[in-house]
Amino acid sequence: GVSQFLECQLDSCPSTCPQALGLRCYEETNCAEGETRLVGGSFDTEGRVEVCHKGIWGSVCATGFDTTDAHIACKEVGVGPSEPIVYNNSYFGDGDVAIVLSDLQCNGYERSIVDCNPKEFGSFECSRSAVVGVRCQDRCSTGDVQLVNDRNLTSEGTVLVCYDNTWGLITDNDWGKQDADVICKQLYYTNGGEAVLGSYYGKPNKTIIYNNVACTGTESSIVDCTNDPLSMDDGRAIFPNVNVAGVKCAMNTTSPPTDLLSGSVSSTSASVGLAIALIILIASIMITV
Ligand SMILES: [Ca+2]
Numbered sequence: 001g002v003s004q005f006l007e008c009q010l011d012s013c014p015s016t017c018p019q020a021l022g023l024r025c026y027e028e029t030n031c032a033e034g035e036t037r038l039v040g041g042s043f044d045t046e047g048r049v050e051v052c053h054k055g056i057w058g059s060v061c062a063t064g065f066d067t068t069d070a071h072i073a074c075k076e077v078g079v080g081p082s083e084p085i086v087y088n089n090s091y092f093g094d095g096d097v098a099i100v101l102s103d104l105q106c107n108g109y110e111r112s113i114v115d116c117n118p119k120e121f122g123s124f125e126c127s128r129s130a131v132v133g134v135r136c137q138d139r140c141s142t143g144d145v146q147l148v149n150d151r152n153l154t155s156e157g158t159v160l161v162c163y164d165n166t167w168g169l170i171t172d173n174d175w176g177k178q179d180a181d182v183i184c185k186q187l188y189y190t191n192g193g194e195a196v197l198g199s200y201y202g203k204p205n206k207t208i209i210y211n212n213v214a215c216t217g218t219e220s221s222i223v224d225c226t227n228d229p230l231s232m233d234d235g236r237a238i239f240p241n242v243n244v245a246g247v248k249c250a251m252n253t254t255s256p257p258t259d260l261l262s263g264s265v266s267s268t269s270a271s272v273g274l275a276i277a278l279i280i281l282i283a284s285i286m287i288t289v
């Protein structure tokens with residue numbers, strides 16, 4: 001069907017449009033009311049704000065759109081909670097979609113930007129060059145690292161580094177053992193790790209933060225290593241042409257239990273130990289016989 005309140009172009013939907021408006025129609029979808037997405041950015045934490053409203057995906061007018069409004073949009077797409085950056089000039093394109101909301105008045109606790117008492121389509125004017133975009137920011141400390149992959153692995157993955165409240169990637173140029181050791185040390189894997197090249201664990205849609213990392217292995221944080229830092233825009237520019245760094249950290253070896261009565265020995269390992277002891281006992285009996 002076609003949404004009732006949208007711009008219509010007589011040639012594309014003559015039967016449903018009000019007469020002679022010279023407007024356009026948009027197909028209804030079955031998106032969920034209030035669902036929000038960021039479109040047209042170079043990575044997954046930025047883009048034009050699009051919201052599902054009355055059955056269609058539409059954009060939002062920059063009029064009255066502040067960082068509190070952006071915060072609700074960012075929360076909806078799962079990034080935050082640091083102060084987002086607002087672009088009020090169709091920076092990420094106008095998307096050629098209807099501008100469905102304007103003058104948002106979010107207080108910070110709303111579930112979705114549709115709950116922010118906005119002006120609705122038809123009750124405001126908005127230039128197509130004033131579609132709002134945001135860059136959401138994580139709350140992280142510069143130098144924090146994490147490993148990500150799609151296989152539920154905990155000690156290996158693509159390296160994400162926080163820089164200026166944004167999680168970003170490292171290229172695999174000159175990525176080596178000493179660099180991996182520093183990452184693993186930061187994550188409390190004390191036995192070091194190995195460098196994994198070629199975007200082996202995946203290449204999340206994020207900006208590239210570091211290139212040519214050169215650790216000696218003794219640094220306590222990856223930010224202390226020599227590297228070529230990249231601006232957001234530079235990182236975005238080289239993203240398509242590079243592979244990203246991963247690491248595989250060596251699992252920590254736990255010291256063998258010295259006291260079987262101590263609570264730190266799990267019942268499973270105790271039973272396994274008992275079973276092995278029995279097998280050895282049986283084997284030695286058989287040898288003796
Ligand atoms: Ca506002």
Ligand SMILES: [Ca+2]
Pocket residue numbers: 174175176179212213214215
């Ligand atoms: Ca290196």
